[in-house]
Amino acid sequence: MYLLLLPSLLLLFLVVAYPTIYGFVISVREMRLTRPGLNGWVGIKHYVAMMSDRVFWISLKNTAIWVAAAVTIEMTLGFIAAVALNRNLPGTKLFGVLILLPYFLPNVVAGHMWALLLDPRLGVINDILVQLGLLSSYKAWFADPNTALAATILVEAWHGFPFFALLFLAGLKGIPEDLYKAAAVDGAGSFTKFRLITLPMLKTVITAAVILRVISLVNSPDLLLVLTGGGPGNSTQV
Template structure:
């Protein structure tokens, strides 16, 4: 008996090859991203304490309920919001201002542009150690500078008060992250046709009007993308706080990411620490998803 067989479609063969080529990447994504997310969420539903190996009873959402009634969690949550909003808004404003300056033609512009990206190019650990030295109460550069200028009469313990320590860590974060905004905004500015500015000058527009009606509308999409990226980075900020203050003094610089670290790896409460980490993920989603939808609608995209 002769069996009838349909010829294999070349598109089907191509699809199989594509799937085969993507398989290693899909395995890596699952192993490094999806599985840890699923497993950490499972851990958050357990009373998982590393001091009691082999004993991890299922407690449902108790870790989440406990977090919402924990004063330390609530203060860390508010501190995370404050840290993120202030640093991101400051970085974007400075990024736009510096990018506009670097767009101008002047001697040595290329060197200045290269130096502008240097703070972001430094590894986070190096950046944190540098700022810890600057703020040092005994031999820090900040104390030496202000003392020599006559602005202080004696060396100060800059990281000795909770709110002041928080603001100084925010300053260090702004110094490191602003160059990213400068680079992205500057790249957008370079793409704006010079003819638009020439036509506006002919029409009598001043500097502010050119910025308001030409520059700002054209860089607004990039500002939106930059805001989204930076708010995600700021909400999960950990390295700088760990190196400079270790969450102190008195918990004054303890944000959600550091609180999750403390509970998971210092107090060995992996279940509770995982629950805090998922609150952090939820915060990013609450901020990010509506913002993405708003940007997409403004650009006439999928959600229009």
């Protein structure tokens, strides 16, 4: 049996283990492609330098806020959208297409679109907020260290919540309607049905969706980079 597993284990080692081990090995060496003679073992020098770098800790904090806030908002909006689409009311198919549109937009396109919408001189959102009296003057959302990260998180939430909506809708479609009917006969209200039926049945879907989205946000902060480039200062550096 172990001989049959050997090809798979070898493939896993070559694809997963070897690159990981090699990455750690080169992290404890000084690698200068232009001056090979200076290459050599430096131990944890790079890690010490990283830990003593103020920007590293700022970026770590921003990354935690960026991921946690974006996933929370996206998951909430996605669940609300999925529940609405699952009711099969008139117009839900069109509503479903409109909900999915943001996720189909490339990050660069979405980033530049929102940069224009929130532009401090020409942005239509600033104009609406001023007209409603919520702002006294146009605001440079991405140029203010106090609002830049929050603004990018909201843009990311708008762009990413259809991912959760799509997975949650698939999960809701897989829950037998008989469970809700039986619960209703037993006198269960909407909140009880949600707590005892919907959440447990969606637990696997929720876990998988959150893990995939966290990986995506950590690995690809391109929307944030398009909007702010990590600035102003290091307020949105991740």
